[in-house]
Amino acid sequence: MSDIPGGPMANRPVHFIWLLDCSYSxxxxxxxxxxxxxREAIPEMRSVAHDNPAAQLLLRTITFSTTAQWHHPTPVAVDDFTWQDVEVDGMTNLGEAFTLVSRELQSPPMPQRALKPVLALVSDGVPTDDWKAGLKAIDATPWGRKAVRVAIAIGADADRSVLQEFLGNPEMQPLDANSPKQLAAAIRWASTAAVKAASQQMAGSADSAVQQPYAPPVLDDDDDDDVW
Incomplete structure (x- = not known):
């Protein structure tokens, strides 16, 4: 946290957590x-963070396959964050990933004066465990209920109904990423729009009902990319 001339400025954390499907598909x-x-979206996330100096953007990642685990277990400030590639392995235990996240959405470990966390879910398939129990665990936490949520469906086999339930808002839809170009656009949008929505939260609104203050874009795909 930097010292601000004339006195300290409230520097409230925004915890951004990727939940990434790393199953064999x-x-x-x-x-x-x-x-x-x-990896390419990280500089844009830094730019958004610099535009919102009262918020401290912290990144980490969960991967889920046969098991769910923290890929980047410790929250790291976006300026210091280095992406480490994820690899595929096994099934699609999304419920286990939800449960891991839910443990971090309590206070503590989440500081009481944090801004809304961002949960960004990316999947190309169908969960192979009890994902509903895991989602209930998230929804049962105070920060889980307030979280800004983004979901990206990769390819035609992604279970969009699961992603829709994760979003928890009938006015929100998962982003469809059916080609490399669309995936890059979806990741870029999720990495920036959701962070803006969380970091620009007005003081005193932390207990308001969760309304996503943005709309996902329509991702055009006008080239000859492979379709998944």
Whole structure:
């Protein structure tokens, strides 16, 4: 946190958590493009953070396959964050990933004066465990209910109904990423619009009902990319 002339400025954390599907169906081009898209989005996230100096953007990542685990377990300030590629392995245990996240959405470990966290879910398939129990665990936490949520469906086999329930808002829809170009656009949008929505939260509104103050874009795909 930097010292501000004339006195300290409230510097409230925004915890951004990627939840990434790393099941075997992601192998090959999908996982390669996902790694590339997130790596390329980091500079744009830094730019958004610099435009909102009262918020401290902290990043980390959960991967889920046969098990769910923290890929970047410690919240890292966006200026110091280095992307480490994820790899594929096994099933699609999304419920386990939700449960891991829910443990971080309590206070503590979440500081009481944090801004709304951002939960960004990316998946190309169907969960293979009890995802509803995990989602209930998130919804049962105070920060889970307030979180800004984004969901990206990769390819035609992604279970959009699960992603829709994760969003928890009938006016929001998962972003469809049916090609490398669309995936890059979806990751870029999720990395910036959701952060803006969380970091520009007005003081005193932390307990207001969760309304996503943005609309996902229509992702055009007018080139000859492979379709997933």
């Amino acid at each position: 992601m192998q090959g081009e999908k996982i390669a493009r996902l790694n590339y898209a997130i």
